[in-house]
Amino acid sequence: MNSKEIISSLLENVKEKGGIKQIFLVACGGSLVDMYPAKYFFDSESTTLHVGMYTANEFVYATPKTLSENSLVIVCSHGGNTPESVAAARLARARDAQTVTLTHNDQAQLIDYASHNILYAWGNDTNVVDNPMAIILSLCVEVLEQVEGYASYADFQRGMEQINGVIARARLQVSDRCQRFARRFQDENLFYILSSGASYGHAYGFAICSLMEMQWLHAAPIHSGEYFHGPFEVTDKETPFILLMNEGRTRAMDERASDFLATYGEKVEVVDAKELGIGVLPPDVVEFFNPVLFYSIMCEYRSALAEIRQHPLETRRYMGQVAY
Numbered sequence: 001m002n003s004k005e006i007i008s009s010l011l012e013n014v015k016e017k018g019g020i021k022q023i024f025l026v027a028c029g030g031s032l033v034d035m036y037p038a039k040y041f042f043d044s045e046s047t048t049l050h051v052g053m054y055t056a057n058e059f060v061y062a063t064p065k066t067l068s069e070n071s072l073v074i075v076c077s078h079g080g081n082t083p084e085s086v087a088a089a090r091l092a093r094a095r096d097a098q099t100v101t102l103t104h105n106d107q108a109q110l111i112d113y114a115s116h117n118i119l120y121a122w123g124n125d126t127n128v129v130d131n132p133m134a135i136i137l138s139l140c141v142e143v144l145e146q147v148e149g150y151a152s153y154a155d156f157q158r159g160m161e162q163i164n165g166v167i168a169r170a171r172l173q174v175s176d177r178c179q180r181f182a183r184r185f186q187d188e189n190l191f192y193i194l195s196s197g198a199s200y201g202h203a204y205g206f207a208i209c210s211l212m213e214m215q216w217l218h219a220a221p222i223h224s225g226e227y228f229h230g231p232f233e234v235t236d237k238e239t240p241f242i243l244l245m246n247e248g249r250t251r252a253m254d255e256r257a258s259d260f261l262a263t264y265g266e267k268v269e270v271v272d273a274k275e276l277g278i279g280v281l282p283p284d285v286v287e288f289f290n291p292v293l294f295y296s297i298m299c300e301y302r303s304a305l306a307e308i309r310q311h312p313l314e315t316r317r318y319m320g321q322v323a324y
């Protein structure tokens with residue numbers, strides 16, 4: 001079943017019960033990061049549907065009152081057995097919500113609580129539209145289209161057809177600069193990651209997953225707009241910043257941060273989606289695809305850093321090693 005068929009069958013299930021009124025996006029860590037573009041999309045485009053995005057345990061401990069048969073809950077877990085995410089899906093089913101689960105593991109416990117499960121593809125050789133970030137975005141676009149109508153629906157589908165080619169070309173384009181970045185920043189132990197719009201979630205994800213979890217480096221995300229409301233006071237010639245510059249409506253905020261950093265900072269790495277070719281996508285939907293591009297490109301950056309630091313991306317000292 002494709003996204004359109006999945007959503008139309010779930011909407012059919014609730015047709016006599018008042019339909020879907022709210023969507024909850026629930027996961028942990030990297031899987032939660034994959035949901036941010038969809039949340040941003042709904043916040044931006046929907047006029048009647050409400051969206052909430054929750055780390056799984058918060059959804060369980062502080063459950064929104066609106067969780068009901070009129071809710072669609074999307075739960076993603078790569079391994080499919082993260083206890084918090086399984087508990088959230090179980091709770092959603094117990095409250096008669098429609099659930100779509102996404103996992104890469106066909107034996108996942110999560111699947112037990114699915115109205116519909118999606119077993120997704122993973123790895124560098126897969127098409128990004130078959131990976132969770134794009135699938136979740138596409139499910140949400142379908143909900144909007146089928147519940148309210150979405151004027152840019154056809155352009156969104158065009159973007160889905162184009163994005164993988166853009167990423168393949170951009171990967172080649174950044175290959176040398178990733179090596180230069182790794183050589184230049186290999187001894188740093190703190191990074192601030194800036195972005196805005198649909199990509200803010202990826203700034204958060206790159207900080208908490210790629211740098212903190214996978215490299216044991218200190219890192220924090222900063223919204224490009226918020227940078228000027230506190231964080232910019234730490235800017236100097238010694239502190240590393242990575243700026244993920246979007247194409248689309250929020251680019252002005254990223255450019256403002258870029259201009260300031262060019263004047264007062266020095267250790268600044270700018271990753272610019274426009275320069276990487278995302279501008280071929282239709283202008284009314286391009287902003288939603290920036291984080292899909294950034295995810296793939298920043299994987300190249302983190303691999304180069306991991307290699308030069310001789311710190312494999314898989315190494316953990318607590319996760320899966322001790323009780324927590």
Ligand SMILES: O=P(O)(O)OC[C@H]1O[C@](O)(CO)[C@@H](O)[C@@H]1O
Pocket residue numbers: 028029030031076077078079080081082085209213
């Ligand atoms: O997507 P899953 O399998 O639920 O795993 C969640 C865990 O995986 C990570 O996303 C990456 O290791 C962690 O941040 C998080 O604890």
